Amino acid sequence: MELINFQILTISDMVLVALFLIAFIVQMYFLLGVYLKLVLHKKEDYKTEPNQVTIILPLRNEEARIRELMTKFTELSFTDYQIMVIDEFSEDDTLHILNILAETSPRLKVTSLSQETRFIEKQSINIGLKGASSPWIVQITSNSVPVSPEWLSKLNGLLDDTTDAVIAYSNVERKKGFSNLICRLELFSQFMISGSRVLAGKPFVFSENNVLFRKSMYFDTQGFKHKLNLNFANLELIFNESFKNGRIKISTNPELAVREQIEDDRGDHIKLLKKTVQIRQNLSWGKKSNLFMDDFTKIVLIGLTITLNILHPEYWITFSSVLLIYFITSLIIVKILLTRLKERKIFVPSFVYILIKPIINCCFFWSIYLIHRRSRWN
Secondary structure, eight states, X not given: OOOOOGGGSXXXXXXXXXXXXXXXXXXXXXXXXXIHHHHTOOOOOOOOOOOOEEEEEXXXXXXXXXXXXXXXXXXXXXXXXXXXXXXXXXXXXXXXXXXXXXXXXXXXXXXXXXXXXXXXXXXXHHHHHHHOOSSEEEEOOTTEEESSTXXXXXXXXXXXTXXXXXXXXXXXXXXXXXXXXXXXXXXXXXXXXXXXXXXXXXXXXXXXXXXXEEHHHHHHTTTXXXXXXXXXXXXXXXXXXXXXXXXEEEOOOGGGOEEEOOOSOTHHHHHHHHHHHHHHHTSOHHHHHHHHHHHHHHHHHHHHHHHHHHHOGGGHHHHHHHHHHHHHHHHHHHHHHHHHHTOOSOHHHHHHHHHHXXXXXXXXXXXXXXXXXXXXXX
C-alpha cells in the first residue's frame, strides 16, 4: 500500500485529506464511543417488586380485531395492570364491543371522544393519562402486539426509585413488500440512534411506543399545552423535554419488544420521516449538534473518499482502506445489535440504510424547509 506523499500535494489537496481524516476520526468516535455502548449494553437485572401499570391504548375502527387484541393482554404473566382504552370516535361497532368486554373485565377501562378533532391523538392520550389510576404508564398502538407474555413483567422489573422511564424496542412485523422493509429499517435505525444516546448521557427517543414512564412526567411539563400544533410527534415531545441523564433505562432484550402490524402503505415511511424531523427540531441544541455532526461527517467521509480517489488514483488503496475500516466496524455493530434484538433478514439493508440515512435526512429537512417557506409567502 503506497502511503500519501504530502510533499507533492497541493494546499487544496492537503485540506481535503485533513478533512477526510477528521471525518474518519469523528465517525470512529461515534461508532466506538456511542453506538458500541448499546451493542455492549449488559443484560438487565430484573426485580420482582410489582408496580401497578396502566396500558394506554388509543384506537379507532377496530371492530374486526378488538376481541383478539384484548385476548393478547390476558396472556400476559404480569397481572397488576389496567388497560385504558380511548376510542377515537370510531364509526363502526368498536365502542359497543369495548363496553361489553369491560363488563366482564375489571382491568379494562373504556372512554371515548365524542367528535373528531384536529388534535385527536393528543386529546386521547391526555384523556387516557388523566383517567389512569397507576403511577406508571406504557402506551402502545392498537396494531402492536407484545412479542412475549413476559413483556410487561420484565418492563416492570427494570423499575426502581432512580428510574423515570424504560425504553424497549418497537418495530413492525416482518412481511413481504418494500414498504414494510423500509419501515423496519427506519425504526431499527431510530432505536440504534436514540438507544445509544441514552447510554451516552444524551437521552431522547424517536418513538412513544413501548416506553414505560412515570405519569408525573407528563403533568410536570403541562402536557401538550404548548405542543398542540406539532402534528406528527406526541409523547416523544414530552419525553425529550423531561428525560434526564442517569434516570432512563434502555433494554435490548427481545422479550420486551412489541411488533406493529401495518398495511403495505408507502405513506408510513414518510410519516416516520416527518416525525423524525419534528422531534429533531424540538431537541436541545446539544443533542441537535450531536446528531448533525454524526450525519455530516458520515456524508463527508464517503464523499471525500470518492473525491480523493478520483483526484489521486495512485493512493486509492490508502483512502479506500480507511473507509473499509469504518465499514467493517459499522457492519459488526449493526450485526451484533440485530442479533440481540432478534431482527431477521435485514442485515445488509440495515447497513446500507444507515449509510444513506444522513442523505435522506438532509433531503427531507430541505423539502420541509421549502414547504414552510412557500406557505409563509402564500
